[in-house]
Amino acid sequence: MSSLPLQAEAGARFAARAAWHPLEVVFWAVALGSIYLLPGRHLILTEIAILGLFALSLDLILGYAGIVSLGHAAFFGFGAYTAGLLAKHEIITEPLLALLVSGAATALLGFVTSFLVLRGSDLTRIMVTLGVALVLREIANRYAGLTGGADGLQGVEIKPLFGLFRFDMFGHTAYCYSLGVLIVLFLLARRIVHSPFGLSLQSIKGNVLRASAVGIPVNSRLVTIYTIAAAYAGIAGALLTQTTAFASLSVFDFDRSADLLLVLIIGGTGYLYGGLIGAIIFKLMQDYLAALTPQYWPFWIGLLLVVIVLVGRERISSWTHPLRTLASRLDWRSHRTQSSVLATGGP
Amino acid sequence: MLTILFDGIAYGMLLFVLACGLAVTLGLMNFVNLAHGAFAMAGGYCTVILVNRWGVPFFAALPLAFLFSAAIGLVLERTLYVHVYRKPHLDQVLFTIGLVFMSVAAVDYVMGSSQVFVQLPGWLQGQFNVAGVGIGRYRLMIIVMCGALTLILQLILSRTRFGSRLRAAVDDARVARGLGINVNRVFALTFAFGSGLAGLGGALGTEIVGLDPAFPLKFMIYFLIVVTVGGTSSITGPFLASLLLGIGDVAGKYYVPTLGAFVIYTIMIVVLIWRPQGLFSRGSAR
Numbered sequence: 312m313s314s315l316p317l318q319a320e321a322g323a324r325f326a327a328r329a330a331w332h333p334l335e336v337v338f339w340a341v342a343l344g345s346i347y348l349l350p351g352r353h354l355i356l357t358e359i360a361i362l363g364l365f366a367l368s369l370d371l372i373l374g375y376a377g378i379v380s381l382g383h384a385a386f387f388g389f390g391a392y393t394a395g396l397l398a399k400h401e402i403i404t405e406p407l408l409a410l411l412v413s414g415a416a417t418a419l420l421g422f423v424t425s426f427l428v429l430r431g432s433d434l435t436r437i438m439v440t441l442g443v444a445l446v447l448r449e450i451a452n453r454y455a456g457l458t459g460g461a462d463g464l465q466g467v468e469i470k471p472l473f474g475l476f477r478f479d480m481f482g483h484t485a486y487c488y489s490l491g492v493l494i495v496l497f498l499l500a501r502r503i504v505h506s507p508f509g510l511s512l513q514s515i516k517g518n519v520l521r522a523s524a525v526g527i528p529v530n531s532r533l534v535t536i537y538t539i540a541a542a543y544a545g546i547a548g549a550l551l552t553q554t555t556a557f558a559s560l561s562v563f564d565f566d567r568s569a570d571l572l573l574v575l576i577i578g579g580t581g582y583l584y585g586g587l588i589g590a591i592i593f594k595l596m597q598d599y600l601a602a603l604t605p606q607y608w609p610f611w612i613g614l615l616l617v618v619i620v621l622v623g624r625e626r627i628s629s630w631t632h633p634l635r636t637l638a639s640r641l642d643w644r645s646h647r648t649q650s651s652v653l654a655t656g657g658p
Numbered sequence: 659m660l661t662i663l664f665d666g667i668a669y670g671m672l673l674f675v676l677a678c679g680l681a682v683t684l685g686l687m688n689f690v691n692l693a694h695g696a697f698a699m700a701g702g703y704c705t706v707i708l709v710n711r712w713g714v715p716f717f718a719a720l721p722l723a724f725l726f727s728a729a730i731g732l733v734l735e736r737t738l739y740v741h742v743y744r745k746p747h748l749d750q751v752l753f754t755i756g757l758v759f760m761s762v763a764a765v766d767y768v769m770g771s772s773q774v775f776v777q778l779p780g781w782l783q784g785q786f787n788v789a790g791v792g793i794g795r796y797r798l799m800i801i802v803m804c805g806a807l808t809l810i811l812q813l814i815l816s817r818t819r820f821g822s823r824l825r826a827a828v829d830d831a832r833v834a835r836g837l838g839i840n841v842n843r844v845f846a847l848t849f850a851f852g853s854g855l856a857g858l859g860g861a862l863g864t865e866i867v868g869l870d871p872a873f874p875l876k877f878m879i880y881f882l883i884v885v886t887v888g889g890t891s892s893i894t895g896p897f898l899a900s901l902l903l904g905i906g907d908v909a910g911k912y913y914v915p916t917l918g919a920f921v922i923y924t925i926m927i928v929v930l931i932w933r934p935q936g937l938f939s940r941g942s943a944r
Contacts, residue, residue: 433747446923569755610763616756620749
């Protein structure tokens with residue numbers, strides 16, 4: 312008997328946490344509006360959407376499950392090459408279907424490699440993920456007959472989306488397509504992290520021992536989220552191939568994994584919008600710096616990383632704090648109204 | 659066959675000198691220093707400038723390279739690294755990656771992006787035959803030098819007062835502090851010394867592995883493998899791991915050139931899975 316109101320209250324808290332915040336609506340309205348408002352910027356917007364999706368993928372494992380990965384480019388690259396090969400050999404010509412297949416293939420890879428990151432400390436995980444990315448890059452490099460080796464995968468032709476929308480050189484189709492994929496996958500991720508499953512991940516991140524003590528099957532949860540994140544990264548990579556009709560070894564680069572961490576740190580981890588906001592800032596900054604000093608912009612990226620760590624990550628991402636406090640206050644308010652309903656209706 | 663073994667040993671010795679500083683840093687402070695290769699690069703470029711531009715003799719340039727890298731290590735340790743020790747691994751990784759990016763771009767800016775070589779004295783070039791085994795003079799010198807260095811390191815660690823302090827600090831920093839050992843000072847000195855050794859390794863390795871601005875990125879994984887496979891509790895572990903890696907890498911590139919780099923990456927992943935707890939148990943227990 313006594314557990315029932317508790318359960319109901321937990322449910323209410325849950326619902327309050329998962330409720331849509333007005334600012335989120337504004338964010339996506341702006342994103343959709345950019346299709347019409349910034350028609351000349353669709354190429355960079357496409358890159359931002361892809362990077363945002365990639366960062367979202369890392370946030371799922373780093374921000375929610377606490378797995379530090381320094382080789383997330385492995386999945387990005389795998390997805391990119393899968394999509395490229397599917398299109399090049401005309402196995403699956405419909406882009407959306409090819410995207411899903413690439414995502415599924417990458418999920419399989421993520422599932423297999425997830426067992427490598429289950430054990431050991433952060434350091435072991437860093438090394439293993441880095442190693443996996445290196446091995447994949449080496450494979451892509453060696454089997455040049457299949458992947459084109461160092462020259463990259465050439466001759467990829469992407470058929471029109473749904474047989475209707477051709478990928479134009481201004482990136483209009485590419486942007487709408489990428490943004491659409493991003494929105495769908497974001498909604499899915501939002502659903503995942505607000506589910507009991509997502510909460511269990513956060514408790515694992517908080518304390519593995521306690522999480523397993525309260526009965527959370529730690530390993531299977533980590534395997535699941537790692538697989539999902541791999542699929543996300545693979546889809547991001549596939550999007551890159553499809554929108555640029557090209558895949559090269561650079562998709563596996565260590566820099567890509569490292570930049571991704573930076574993206575997530577700029578925007579803040581453990582909060583789905585962090586990756587998206589970080590992607591916007593990172594791309595704009597990169598665009599600006601690359602125009603300023605074409606060859607040496609990694610220096611400024613490096614400097615930024617050093618400064619961020621020295622100042623403190625929490626303080627850096629605290630610029631999003633007002634948003635979060637506002638969100639939590641609204642959560643709390645809606646939660647209180649619901650629990651007062653419970654209180655009056657309970658006894 | 660024996661030539662490959664010889665080359666492998668020389669390469670392994672070189673890797674050991676490059677990486678042993680990292681092993682100590684990781685073991686002592688549980689600090690992930692991905693920028694270790696940057697110190698090696700500093701030593702390498704220091705030698706290149708001294709020898710090629712200023713005409714300093716090669717053997718006089720080596721100690722200078724050591725001092726140069728050690729000085730950089732000491733300064734960076736005192737000014738920047740100190741603030742990052744207590745932060746989580748993720749921060750340490752980000753911080754040191756940032757340093758790597760900065761060093762790569764800075765060297766690229768100052769020295770250009772092409773590969774550079776050191777002009778060796780004539781008597782170090784070429785090779786001679788002993789019982790049908792081709793022995794490169796330069797590689798022989800590396801083996802002799804690095805072997806001697808390893809012995810000296812082992813003696814310092816096992817016989818001197820500083821060595822016992824260092825070992826105590828690695829075993830349990832807190833208790834060592836309690837016994838009145840100034841762990842921070844021990845660590846700063848060790849860090850500088852390890853950076854210096856890396857610089858020396860970079861100077862020696864220029865001839866064998868080449869030197870360009872991407873050096874810290876290319877060799878990061880090698881250093882990490884040495885430390886992973888060898889463990890951080892002694893220097894014998896990393897030493898054996900370096901030899902294994904050196905021989906494995908050279909032999910792999912020679913016998914199965916199509917697989918080349920797979921060999922070492924696969925060794926690393928297998929070891930990590932085979933002994934996931936044992937390798938970093940010291941780090942994770944703390």
